[in-house]
Amino acid sequence: MTGTGTRTIKVDTLARVEGEGGLYIKMAGDRVTDVKLKIYEPPRLFEAFLRGRHFSEAPDITARICGICPIAYQMSAVHAMERALGITIDPAVRLLRRLFYCGEWIESHTLHVYMLHAPDFLGYADVIEMAKDHRAVVEKALRLKKIGNRIVQLLGGREIHPISAAVGGFHKIPTKSQLREMVNDLEWALEASLEAVRWTATLQFPDFEQDYEFVALRHPTEYPFNEGRLVSNRGLDIDAAEYEDRFTELHVKHSNALHSVVRGRGSYLVGPLARFNLNFDKLPEVAQKAALGVELKPPVKNLFRSITVRAVELVFACAEALRVIREYEPPSPPRVEAPNRAGVGQAITEAPRGILYHRYAVDGNGLILTAKIIPPTSQNQKRIEDDLREYAAQLAAWPLEEATWKCEQAVRSYDPCISCATHFLKVVIERE
Amino acid sequence: MSSEAKGKTNGKPSTRPKIGVFKFASCDGCQLSLLDAEDELLGVAGAVEIAYFPEATRTMLKGPYDIGLVEGSITTHHDAERIQQVRRQCKKLITIGACATAGGIQALRNWKDVDEFVRAVYASPQFISTLKLSTPIAEHVPVDFELRGCPINKYQLIELITATLAGRKPNIPTYSVCMECKRKANVCIAVARGVACLGPVTQAGCGALCPSYDRGCYGCYGPMETPNTASLTSQLRILGQTDEQVSRAFRSFNAWAWPFRKASEECERS
Numbered sequence: 001m002t003g004t005g006t007r008t009i010k011v012d013t014l015a016r017v018e019g020e021g022g023l024y025i026k027m028a029g030d031r032v033t034d035v036k037l038k039i040y041e042p043p044r045l046f047e048a049f050l051r052g053r054h055f056s057e058a059p060d061i062t063a064r065i066c067g068i069c070p071i072a073y074q075m076s077a078v079h080a081m082e083r084a085l086g087i088t089i090d091p092a093v094r095l096l097r098r099l100f101y102c103g104e105w106i107e108s109h110t111l112h113v114y115m116l117h118a119p120d121f122l123g124y125a126d127v128i129e130m131a132k133d134h135r136a137v138v139e140k141a142l143r144l145k146k147i148g149n150r151i152v153q154l155l156g157g158r159e160i161h162p163i164s165a166a167v168g169g170f171h172k173i174p175t176k177s178q179l180r181e182m183v184n185d186l187e188w189a190l191e192a193s194l195e196a197v198r199w200t201a202t203l204q205f206p207d208f209e210q211d212y213e214f215v216a217l218r219h220p221t222e223y224p225f226n227e228g229r230l231v232s233n234r235g236l237d238i239d240a241a242e243y244e245d246r247f248t249e250l251h252v253k254h255s256n257a258l259h260s261v262v263r264g265r266g267s268y269l270v271g272p273l274a275r276f277n278l279n280f281d282k283l284p285e286v287a288q289k290a291a292l293g294v295e296l297k298p299p300v301k302n303l304f305r306s307i308t309v310r311a312v313e314l315v316f317a318c319a320e321a322l323r324v325i326r327e328y329e330p331p332s333p334p335r336v337e338a339p340n341r342a343g344v345g346q347a348i349t350e351a352p353r354g355i356l357y358h359r360y361a362v363d364g365n366g367l368i369l370t371a372k373i374i375p376p377t378s379q380n381q382k383r384i385e386d387d388l389r390e391y392a393a394q395l396a397a398w399p400l401e402e403a404t405w406k407c408e409q410a411v412r413s414y415d416p417c418i419s420c421a422t423h424f425l426k427v428v429i430e431r432e
Numbered sequence: 433m434s435s436e437a438k439g440k441t442n443g444k445p446s447t448r449p450k451i452g453v454f455k456f457a458s459c460d461g462c463q464l465s466l467l468d469a470e471d472e473l474l475g476v477a478g479a480v481e482i483a484y485f486p487e488a489t490r491t492m493l494k495g496p497y498d499i500g501l502v503e504g505s506i507t508t509h510h511d512a513e514r515i516q517q518v519r520r521q522c523k524k525l526i527t528i529g530a531c532a533t534a535g536g537i538q539a540l541r542n543w544k545d546v547d548e549f550v551r552a553v554y555a556s557p558q559f560i561s562t563l564k565l566s567t568p569i570a571e572h573v574p575v576d577f578e579l580r581g582c583p584i585n586k587y588q589l590i591e592l593i594t595a596t597l598a599g600r601k602p603n604i605p606t607y608s609v610c611m612e613c614k615r616k617a618n619v620c621i622a623v624a625r626g627v628a629c630l631g632p633v634t635q636a637g638c639g640a641l642c643p644s645y646d647r648g649c650y651g652c653y654g655p656m657e658t659p660n661t662a663s664l665t666s667q668l669r670i671l672g673q674t675d676e677q678v679s680r681a682f683r684s685f686n687a688w689a690w691p692f693r694k695a696s697e698e699c700e701r702s
Contacts, residue, residue, distance in 0.1 A: 013486050042457045042507045043562055048549035049540035053680065060650065064537050064685065067461020067583060115467060115488070126489030128477040138474070146470040157641040159468055160461040160583040161652070164645050172645040249555075408490075417460075 005029065009392060009404045014411060023411060025388060030396035032389045037381065037411070050371040055081045055362050056167055056338065062358070062373065063161045066417055068111070071104040071152065072351030074165040075226055076358040076373075081167045084345030084362050085338055092331035093169040094226070095324050099179075100155045100165070101225040101349075102321040106148025106189065107159065108352035109272075109310045109317070112415045113196060114141035117307050120409040121203040137199070140192055144314070147182075147189045151321060154178060169335025179325045186322050193314035194290050200308040201294035206406065208391055209301040212383070213262060214274035217350055223282045223316055224275065226349045231278055232268065233299070240346040243357050244372075250382075259382040260374060267382035270354025271414065272309040273300055284323075287315040303387060303413045310415075340366035351376050353415045377416045384414055449597055452484035452497035454518050456504025456511050457538055457566065462529035463487055463503050465586040472590055480593070495521030499596055502575075505531040505538060505566045512563070512572060519573035524596055527569045528589065530582035534654050535688035537582075539566040542688055568688065577602065582652040582685035585637050605636050606657040609649050612640035621648060626671050630681060633659035633691070654686035661695035675699040 009025040026034035046065055053061060058077040063070035075097060082089060114137070115127040124130040131138040149159040154174055156162020164171045217224035218231045231237050238246055250259045262268050277298040280288065291297065291312045300309060346359040354376030361369040391410050395403040453463050467473065467488060483493040500522030506512050519525055527533050535542070541549050546564045550557045569575055579592055588604050595602035605611070609631035613620065621627040621643050629648035631640070635656040642649045655661075661682070668678045682696035 013492065042511060043550070043553065043560060044457055044507070044536075044538040045541060045546075045549045045553050045562075046537075048552040049537070049544070051552075054677075057680070057684075061537060061684070064459050064461075064582065067459040067464045070459075070461070111467065119490075125491040126482075128474070128482060128489070129491075131474055131477075142470040142473065145468075149468060149470070157645050158583075158638070160464060163642050163647070163650075166647075171642075171647040405490075 006033075007400060009400065009407055011404060011408055014408060021416070023388075023407060025392045025407060027392060027396065030393055032392050035385050035388050035392070037385055037388070047371045047373060050360075050368050053368050055085070055340075055360065055366050055368060058360065058368065058371075059165045059167065060161075060163070065373070065375070067160050068417055069104060069108055069351045069353070069356075070161050071100055071156070071165070072349060072356050073358075073373075074162070075101060075349040076347050076351075076356045077360075078165060078167050079226060079347035079349060080345040080358040080360050081338070081362070082345065083347060084343035084360055085167070085341050086343065087168055087336055087338055089169060089336060090331040092329055093335070095328060096155065096170065096173065096331070097165075098222075098225050099151060099321055099324040099328075100162075102317040102324070103148050103151030103155065105317040105352050106314060106321075107145055107152060108148075108415075109314050110141055110145040110148060110196075112352075113200065113307055113310050113314070114138065114145075116415070117409075117412055118200070118203070120405070120412060121307070140195070144189055144192045144196075147185045148317075150185065151182065154182065166335050166338075168338040169331060169333070171334065173330050173334040176328060176330065179328055183322065183325060186318055186325070190286070190315065190318040190322065193311060193318050194286075196311035196314055197290045197294055197296075197308060200311045201296070203307065205302055205304045208303060208387075208394065208410075210303065210387060210390065212273070212301060213265060213268040214277045214299075215262075215268045215270050215355065215379075216274040216278045217348060217355065218278055219282065221282070223279050223284075223320070224350050230348055230355065232262070232274075233278065234262075234265065236262065240348045240357070243346060243348065243374075244359070247374075247379075249374075249378075260379040261382060267386050268379070269383045270376050270379050271306070271352075272313055272354075273303070273306050274354065275350060276300060276309045276312065283312070283316055284319045286319050287312050290315050303410060306413050306415075340364060353377065353417055354380060375417065377414070380414050380416065384411055384416065446481045448479065448481040449498035450481045450483040450493070450496075451499045451501065451593070452495065452518075452522065453482075453487070453501045454484070454503070455487075456502065456515065456532065456569075457507045458504030458529065458531040458536065460487060460503070461583040462532075462581075463501070465528075465584055465589055469586045469590060472586075476590065476593070480597070497522050498524065499593065500525045502527045502532050502569050503529055505535045505568060506572055507538060507563050507566045508561055509563065510561075515569060515572050524576045525569075525573065526577045526579060526592060526596065527575050528579045529584050530580065530652065530654060530685040531566075532569045533578040533580055533689075534686040534692075535566045535568050537685050537687070539688035540683060541566060543683075566688070579604070580635050580653045581637050585639075588637060607636055608632055608656040608659070609634045609636050609638070609640050609643070609653070612636045612638075613643050616640055616644060618643050621646070622667075622671070628668050628671055628673050628677070628681065630664070632667075633661050633664050633695075650681065651684055651686055651692065654689045655691040659691050661691050662698070665695055665699060675702055 024036040217228035219228035631649040679699035
């Protein structure tokens with residue numbers, strides 16, 4: 001359908017994303033005249049009601065922003081608070097937090113790769129339908145996901161909104177033998193993840209490459225979770241404390257949306273593609289080899305291939321979990337004291353879907369004065385819209401229904417978590 | 433290749449009970465519990481027809497639904513209307529989690545000036561449409577069962593779905609977290625170590641997680657049946673907690689549930 005006719009791609013409810021949003025693209029011929037990623041989840045106003053709460057409550061309260069990645073919220077919260085209070089954590093706590101994050105990445109990436117994203121590539125409405133033809137694949141995925149959840153459960157008590165993370169450490173820590181019980185499962189998970197890399201690489205990827213600014217943490221010796229400088233492929237290299245100087249939120253006309261942009265440049269991409277492209281050299285050998293084995297090497301600029309990059313990160317998370325378990329010596333005590341003290345602290349950690357920024361100011365009684373939280377999905381949001389503007393134009397000749405599905409698939413490549421983004425934005429984009 | 437054309441029933445109407453999952457203001461965690469039931473998921477999906485569950489599927493079948501699972505609280509005019517439509521489409525309506533059952537953590541606005549809250553978060557507050565209160569589903573429509581928890585317990589959810597389909601009463605206890613501690617033979621952290629714990633007034637369901645992890649219960653499952661909050665409040669004061677601390681303890685994920693709300697307001701007044 002080329003020429004001058006107008007058509008509208010409209011998805012009232014975007015499926016297989018966390019939270020609720022819709023998509024609206026208006027076209028005149030092969031020109032996109034309007035893109036709206038509508039997020040109609042109601043605002044929950046976390047930053048407002050965090051004021052007056054004690055700093056020790058921040059990890060429990062902010063976890064409730066997102067049921068899919070509560071650990072990311074807990075990790076950014078504890079690190080920001082520790083910085084505000086001037087606390088140094090035990091190296092063993094640091095190691096356990098990496099293991100905790102491994103669990104969340106395994107659980108969240110498996111959910112996304114197999115249950116939310118793969119059905120798009122294979123033409124199924126959902127994983128249940130996919131299981132009818134690919135039962136063994138789905139059963140393996142469920143087992144892999146369960147192993148990720150088991151790590152979270154062991155360290156945090158339960159998979160969703162775990163209860164053990166605390167400012168200064170953990171409320172309770174596992175014994176060495178409890179962790180060692182996970183080894184067999186994790187060795188199986190590592191093999192399953194390698195298979196995931198090979199399997200996802202056989203999918204058909206639309207030919208769609210963009211010139212992204214990738215933004216991720218970078219650590220001198222590790223693939224990033226909780227620590228590092230924030231870097232990009234366009235020369236950004238900053239500490240978390242400088243984040244708000246270098247990034248800003250634009251207000252789009254007729255909308256209350258906050259679009260994160262790099263000051264003076266524009267949209268950017270966070271998440272697996274950014275991490276992989278900026279930190280390939282820090283991946284363990286097994287993950288590097290797996291990627292190279294399917295001809296995946298940085299820079300990967302095709303959004304749709306993020307499914308395989310997630311699988312590579314699954315390999316990393318399983319290998320890293322095994323390393324932590326081998327090296328683990330229980331910290332004593334499980335957490336350092338966190339006395340009330342006035343201060344300001346910022347932290348960035350790598351949620352499964354990209355960087356998550358927290359900043360808190362705390363008073364002398366330990367009560368929160370101000371809170372600022374910028375989740376990965378609101379950072380990717382402008383990039384999602386920029387992609388759709390390009391991609392929908394490429395699909396101008398496609399039947400509407402298939403073009404619509406493809407656009408949905410493009411959005412899902414970001415693994416958007418709309419529940420997270422919600423309290424920051426509501427309806428997005430309105431332009432001529 | 434539409435989702436309809438590739439529907440699960442090959443055009444034939446399914447005889448399996450239809451389930452719909454509906455979301456209001458929430459974190460998605462309670463509905464994720466369904467996908468987190470890794471061992472049961474394929475079994476459940478075989479026994480029921482997942483007719484509407486946007487987090488998991490593109491297929492969106494029209495109602496009526498035999499069971500509607502509702503997550504989240506009501507915080508906008510639009511949602512206040514939408515829950516009426518959802519109720520009309522569901523034979524049995526079950527709320528899942530603290531948001532749907534008690535208004536959730538976002539109900540902390542209920543004691544504050546919501547306009548000031550909006551201004552604190554959004555630079556263009558005039559574009560935000562939100563209600564002054566975050567309220568549970570049962571304040572808007574009749575609810576057939578309220579499943580507690582922040583998040584819910586996935587085994588309780590499966591028990592509840594099974595019981596509802598079988599037409600029997602679900603086996604979901606309403607006693608306190610203390611019972612679970614006793615059963616696990618936990619030493620009482622409040623008595624032995626003076627740790628502030630909401631266990632005595634909080635409904636069981638988590639398996640006494642926090643006391644098992646060396647910390648006091650913080651009330652994820654909301655008030656138990658007939659909780660003695662006044663007695664707990666005085667006990668917490670004896671342990672050295674200030675009125676502000678006790679009030680904050682009651683005001684978290686189930687803050688708007690009546691017994692917790694009353695207890696926190698009494699602390700504020702004293």
